[in-house]
Amino acid sequence: MKYSFLFTTASTSNSLIEVLLQTCLYQTSNLRASKMKQVSIWVLSISLFLINHVTNSVDDGARASLVEFLEGLSSSNGQPDPSFGWNLSSDPCRDKWKGVQCDNKTNKLVKKIVFDNFSLSGFLNATALCNVQSLAASLIVLNLTRNNIGGVIQADIANCKQLTRLILGGNQFSGNLPDSLAMLSNLKQLDISNNRFSGDLPGLSRISGLTMFLAQNNQLTGEIPEFDFSNLDQFNVSNNFFKGPIPDTKGKFPPSCYLGNPELCGEILQKKCPPSKKKSKGLSRNQILMFLGYIALGLAIVALILCRFKKKKREKVEAPSPNKVASVDDAVDKPSFTSTEYKTDMSRSEFSVNSAESALVLSSLVVLTSPTVSDLQFEDLLRAPAELLGKGKHGTLYRVVLENGTALAVKRIKGWTIPTDDFKQRMQRLDQAKHPNVLPALAFYCSKHEKLLIYEYQMNGSLFTLLHGNERGQNFEWASRLGVAAKIAEALAFMHEELHSDGIAHGNLKSSNIMLKRDMEPCISEYGLMVVDPQESSSSSNVNGIKGMQQTKDRASNAFNADIYGFGVILLELLTGRLVQNDGVDLTSWVHSVVREEWTVEVFDKSLISEGASEERMLNLLQVAIKCVNHSPEARPSINQVVAMINTIKEEEDKSLVLFQEP
Numbered sequence: 001m002k003y004s005f006l007f008t009t010a011s012t013s014n015s016l017i018e019v020l021l022q023t024c025l026y027q028t029s030n031l032r033a034s035k036m037k038q039v040s041i042w043v044l045s046i047s048l049f050l051i052n053h054v055t056n057s058v059d060d061g062a063r064a065s066l067v068e069f070l071e072g073l074s075s076s077n078g079q080p081d082p083s084f085g086w087n088l089s090s091d092p093c094r095d096k097w098k099g100v101q102c103d104n105k106t107n108k109l110v111k112k113i114v115f116d117n118f119s120l121s122g123f124l125n126a127t128a129l130c131n132v133q134s135l136a137a138s139l140i141v142l143n144l145t146r147n148n149i150g151g152v153i154q155a156d157i158a159n160c161k162q163l164t165r166l167i168l169g170g171n172q173f174s175g176n177l178p179d180s181l182a183m184l185s186n187l188k189q190l191d192i193s194n195n196r197f198s199g200d201l202p203g204l205s206r207i208s209g210l211t212m213f214l215a216q217n218n219q220l221t222g223e224i225p226e227f228d229f230s231n232l233d234q235f236n237v238s239n240n241f242f243k244g245p246i247p248d249t250k251g252k253f254p255p256s257c258y259l260g261n262p263e264l265c266g267e268i269l270q271k272k273c274p275p276s277k278k279k280s281k282g283l284s285r286n287q288i289l290m291f292l293g294y295i296a297l298g299l300a301i302v303a304l305i306l307c308r309f310k311k312k313k314r315e316k317v318e319a320p321s322p323n324k325v326a327s328v329d330d331a332v333d334k335p336s337f338t339s340t341e342y343k344t345d346m347s348r349s350e351f352s353v354n355s356a357e358s359a360l361v362l363s364s365l366v367v368l369t370s371p372t373v374s375d376l377q378f379e380d381l382l383r384a385p386a387e388l389l390g391k392g393k394h395g396t397l398y399r400v401v402l403e404n405g406t407a408l409a410v411k412r413i414k415g416w417t418i419p420t421d422d423f424k425q426r427m428q429r430l431d432q433a434k435h436p437n438v439l440p441a442l443a444f445y446c447s448k449h450e451k452l453l454i455y456e457y458q459m460n461g462s463l464f465t466l467l468h469g470n471e472r473g474q475n476f477e478w479a480s481r482l483g484v485a486a487k488i489a490e491a492l493a494f495m496h497e498e499l500h501s502d503g504i505a506h507g508n509l510k511s512s513n514i515m516l517k518r519d520m521e522p523c524i525s526e527y528g529l530m531v532v533d534p535q536e537s538s539s540s541s542n543v544n545g546i547k548g549m550q551q552t553k554d555r556a557s558n559a560f561n562a563d564i565y566g567f568g569v570i571l572l573e574l575l576t577g578r579l580v581q582n583d584g585v586d587l588t589s590w591v592h593s594v595v596r597e598e599w600t601v602e603v604f605d606k607s608l609i610s611e612g613a614s615e616e617r618m619l620n621l622l623q624v625a626i627k628c629v630n631h632s633p634e635a636r637p638s639i640n641q642v643v644a645m646i647n648t649i650k651e652e653e654d655k656s657l658v659l660f661q662e663p
């Protein structure tokens with residue numbers, strides 16, 4: 001009996017030597033009692049124990065490369081966190097290194113490395129990880145999502161041939177993806193989303209079994225590869241620089257999976273593709289490269305000549321003219337930014353100023369009360385690479401990453417002819433109305449021709465993406481939806497109250513303007529960026545007397561009413577999970593028609609029904625939504641009434657949850 005633990009340990013191993021030793025041990029233990037028998041049993045048992053211990057561990061090479069791999073992920077000092085347990089004197093499987101999962105059978109093959117949200121930085125040392133045969137042959141999952149890892153993905157990643165899941169989303173990876181990535185033929189899930197990858201995708205369509213491809217929020221270019229879309233369940237390439245036609249996916253993925261790629265076209269985006277140009281025939285790749293080389297050389301020579309010419313001209317001009325004094329307003333108000341919105345070279349800034357205006361422009365950036373960017377200079381924006389996030393009715397939004405890594409969302413407002421001073425006053429006023437569920441602007445810039453608003457970049461996206469993105473609201477249950485509705489209503493009521501006398505409503509309330517903060521709390525973004533129709537605005541500045549004041553009041557009251565309508569559409573989206581088109585008109589008329597036909601339950605999102613959400617409370621919220629989207633603005637409830645109605649529904653929901661939980 002004394003030796004039973006040795007039998008047990010040995011029984012999990014399967015090497016021939018162990019089996020033989022085990023058999024000998026068994027035979028010996030059956031012999032008659034003698035000193036010899038005792039000694040034999042001890043010798044055999046110890047040998048078995050040692051062999052078992054040595055063979056049941058990850059080999060030294062793999063262990064060393066794992067340690068090197070973690071050193072790479074351990075910021076600049078390369079010292080791995082000792083609490084992870086990754087060191088050469090222990091065993092990854094037996095000693096349960098943090099983030100490592102091994103096979104259950106032999107407990108000596110590393111199958112998975114999962115570091116989800118571990119605050120890791122540094123780089124992914126694929127050379128260390130994938131060039132050791134034993135490790136490369138066993139590793140099937142590498143998940144480094146939601147860290148701060150940067151650098152490029154080395155080509156050696158392709159040596160980890162068994163990988164089925166490569167999850168790298170939510171990091172700071174950059175550069176081109178290596179061509180070798182397409183050799184990971186076992187890959188089922190590839191997530192490279194929310195990074196800074198650039199360049200064209202390698203031939204990923206060669207990976208036939210891919211079921212998930214997430215690449216949103218990068219700077220990727222080129223055409224979308226011809227994946228086998230019948231296999232893909234999850235797919236997103238939004239907010240990149242992809243161009244050309246969207247492959248026919250038979251409507252499998254919603255438009256939100258492609259949005260934010262200005263040069264993509266196709267029916268799903270309601271954007272016609274230009275007729276495809278015939279490819280040049282008869283020229284080999286090498287010939288084309290040769291011609292391109294000549295053209296580049298020619299351009300370089302022309303550029304050189306132009307530079308010299310300009311330099312000479314500047315030398316002449318720089319001699320100051322005593323008669324000319326530059327006006328401050330001239331300098332600031334000449335186009336201060338030149339936009340190259342569709343360019344793909346992200347190493348340069350989207351914004352640029354000419355040297356004459358730069359000194360003045362630097363002082364024109366107004367930082368509001370924000371500890372995040374307290375010393376932000378306009379120059380910092382110029383230096384930072386900018387990524388186009390989307391083009392809306394009211395302007396263009398860029399993601400700008402400052403040198404210190406802070407990510408900002410910069411909104412470049414289009415076509416708002418508000419006088420500069422009024423704009424400044426409005427921004428200062430908005431800054432005074434603070435609510436935890438309203439995203440404040442951190443800074444703004446304003447000249448006659450250019451208006452920029454700077455917000456903190458929200459990496460969890462918007463309510464729109466939560467509802468219509470990849471997961472299509474699958475994991476967005478009823479209680480959370482009701483919670484979001486209540487919080488947004490409260491925040492809107494607060495802002496309306498605070499800014500009523502200033503006549504500042506949101507003006508463009510919709511689900512893509514409800515951002516989700518780090519903790520997934522909803523917050524209203526872009527409050528007060530209402531673009532007043534130029535005609536209206538000019539008439540408002542010219543009108544005098546009681547009639548004019550009445551018109552201004554009416555317009556303001558319309559804007560507040562429009563917010564109620566916008567909020568009603570958001571409620572409909574939360575309840576139905578359906579996409580909004582045509583400013584919500586399509587969705588509201590569909591809901592009306594279904595309700596009229598008394599098929600009301602049909603309107604609700606199927607995932608809410610299958611979750612077993614209370615139909616009564618969903619119907620109550622639907623009533624609120626229908627009141628808010630009333631055609632006649634005067635018939636819509638006030639925001640305070642909306643808050644009261646939603647709070648009553650929420651209280652009922654909370655009560656039912658308590659009852660449900662009580663024994």
Ligand SMILES: Nc1ncnc2c1ncn2[C@@H]1O[C@H](COP(=O)(O)OP(=O)(O)OP(=O)(O)O)[C@@H](O)[C@H]1O
Binds near residue numbers: 396458512515526
């Ligand atoms: N602060 C932010 N952080 C991260 N993403 C943001 C932020 N603000 C907006 N976005 C997202 O960026 C995308 C583009 O925003 P943009 O405001 O240009 O689009 P829009 O709301 O459709 O247009 P518009 O407001 O001009 O009508 C949207 O998907 C939006 O949800």
